[in-house]
Amino acid sequence: MGVEALPGDSSAEGPIIELSKDLKLSISERLIKRGLAVLGMRGSGKSYTCGVIAEELARVGQPFV
Numbered sequence: 001m002g003v004e005a006l007p008g009d010s011s012a013e014g015p016i017i018e019l020s021k022d023l024k025l026s027i028s029e030r031l032i033k034r035g036l037a038v039l040g041m042r043g044s045g046k047s048y049t050c051g052v053i054a055e056e057l058a059r060v061g062q063p064f065v
Helices: 029-034 046-059
Strands: 016-018 024-026
Touching: none
Parallel strands: none
Antiparallel strands: 016 024
16 A cells, blocks of 8 residues: 555646555545545445555655544
8 A cells, every 4th residue: 555656647636645556546635634534334445545545645754633
């Protein structure tokens, strides 16, 4: 897992957060400032996902609450 810039991908607006091998998420700074929700059924990994997002945002120096 980690944050990376995808080569040649100019559509990425912010840090790319790799949640798994197959799932990467680009979160724009604007979205982080407005609010972000992680929704899912019980046991689907919401807490884990929030933890990964928090770790990666902290790693790249992006403030969050």
